[in-house]
Amino acid sequence: SSREVVRPDSERRRLQLPIDPAELERAFRRLKNGRAAGPDAVLAELLKYGADTLAQPLAKLINQGFATGQHIQLGVGLLIGLPKPNKPRGECSSLRPIVLLNCVRKALSVVVLRRIAGKVAGYLSPHQSGFRPGRSTADAVWAHRWIAARVQRYREVYHLLGIDLSRAFDTIDRAKLMDVLRSFLDDDEVRLIQLLLVDTTLSLRSGSTTLNPFTSSLGTPQGDSLSPVLFIVYLEAALRDLVDSLGVGRAFLDNMIVYADDAD
Helix, strand or coil: CCCCCCCCCCCCCCCCCCCHHHHHHHHHHHCCCCEEEEEEEECCHHHHHHHHHHHHHHHHHHHHHHHHHHCCCCCCEEEEEECCCCCCCCCCCEEEEEEEEHHHHHHHHHHHHHHHHHHHHHHHHCEEECCCCCCHHHHHHHHHHHHHHHHHCCCCCCCCCCCCCCCCHHHHCCCHHHHHHCCCCHHHHHHHHHHHCCCCCEEEEEECCCCCEEEEEECCCCCCHHHHHHHHHHHHHHHHHHHHHHHCHHHHHCCCCCCCCCCC
């Protein structure tokens, strides 16, 4: 394949705005209890209730990684297949892949998300309701019903086309995603996201057996709070490219309603 992969950040250069222990402490406290641990077996509760002790040394480790080029390993994950309801057993298509990530990675994703949230909101078009604060599937349902009511009331002709994107997170070209992010994020933010997307590996776990890890270079690692946001940024760029190639103008995006029907 000629698809370019995301390369490691080889620059030995400190972040202009280093990770503050207070940022990491807030992120630790946002981790949810009762969730399965990642490959390092560190539970979220350990980081959450030890945040005041652990945030400072972990922030120092992350910051030193950018200064020295020797980063802590954040890209490992456990891949588990959960049976989908009412699907035939024994087929891979009947399984829902779940990735268990290390909790330190989840916390750093929260830090990055807080840093980029304002810029992402400015980049996205109003039609995007998925994975955005204060927006949900209810917005899309209301808009659909309002359109239907208007068409019936005024005897108008209106065409609705629904497209369901399957395996959306799994098909993102990371190199193209990074190009999009560089267009509106600063250098620190790009380097932090690059750290989360580079050198990712997955180990398949089935029952009590865990297989050797394999490299994952496509898609965004599922299981953290940043991945859905990276997906809607990628989708926004794809839709802009689409309307430009069709020559219909960016105003065409105003007629779209984009939402996520399985957001947690």
